[in-house]
Amino acid sequence: MDCHETTALLQAYSDDELDPVRSASIERHLIGCAECASRRDELVKLRARIRTEVPYYSAPQPVRARALAAIEAATAAPPRPRRERWTWVTAGALAGSAATVFAWFIGTAALEWQATSDIVTEAVANHSRATLGNRLVDVASSDQHTVKPWLSARLDYSPPVRDFKDDGFPLVGGRLDYLDGRPVATLVYKYREHTIDVFMRPIDSGKPATWRRSATQRGFNVAHGSAGGMECWAVSDVSMDVLASLVQHLTSSAG
């Protein structure tokens, strides 16, 4: 390959768009030609600078809120029928003895699944309501010593509150929500431009936790974790890895 051909293909080479044969032939030419090699270095430098210096504009919260509102408006469909599961369980109970036992298992599994998904649904609903509206936090503070007493004063438990700013999750405040029919402590964290809600409550010792560790609903990710007698659900539009990392911080600091 000569200088002319190399110059013509240098961009595609740098963008990894060439087949291996032509890539190899360009590489051979670059070893022997200082001028083309310096052109390549220039290109590499420019691209590195673009990647490190030029901002990537992530969608700010209002963009997400408006997208969700547009979806809401376009898909206002009747709510999912919930009765079916109950009918199912009832039908099972009415069946013959062996069938009843079998149906009881199925029914229990269905109810448990329903309970999990209800909590996930509620958590996602709480999160999108808070981010859509103006009520992101009831108490705005990055100081855990402000947020914790505020929440403790309004609940019958005292949730652990930590700021994970150094790990990329600054605490921005706290909020009171309802989850599973009871008031729950909501800790609000940021990750870059994203808001993460963490719903924190004591583990109900009567009902051992069998929650799934993660779920995705309506485009939001939900991660569950527990430690030190508390359990939490973290909800956000960040990736599951990021969410799991926050849950990891929360549970290791609580335990």
Added chain:
Amino acid sequence: MKQAHVDRNRFEQAVLPQLDAAYNLARWLTRSANDAEDVVQEACERALRYFDAFRGGDAKAWFLTIVRHACYDWIKRNRPAEIVPGEADAIDDAVDPDGVTPEQAVIRQATTAALDEAIASLPAGYREVLILRELEELSYKEIARVADIPVGTVMSRLARARGMLQRSPVLHSIRERSTGRG
């Protein structure tokens, strides 16, 4: 306005993960944070209307295509002076095809703001190809689909865009300032 029923879950799974890319492209094409917000919402509404036609596959390229159209329609409506017919081709001819010399390269130093400005001042046809490649890391084929141009044109515009940046007066003025200082 009546519209076909949209499978909400399927739509959210396809579109919500693309909001960052959508906003980033809109932000670079409109060069305004407020306008980009409006454009992304407009694109979402269009996507909801056209979702029936989406047959699965590459949701990112599909949605970015809509975002790009929404951007240009928005610019046409609000800032028609920015739309220059055949802009990209005209500039193709005007640009000196030679690269920068190694001497120029060695002393090149610029601040973040300068590189930003240089990209923002590229003609839209070059800017979009560069942003899709460098920030969204799309392949030539994907860029061709989003920008509705042949792959060969993607390659040549990318080369021109990078060449323009390397010779950008913004970068040069910064370079002179910084060499003047020390």
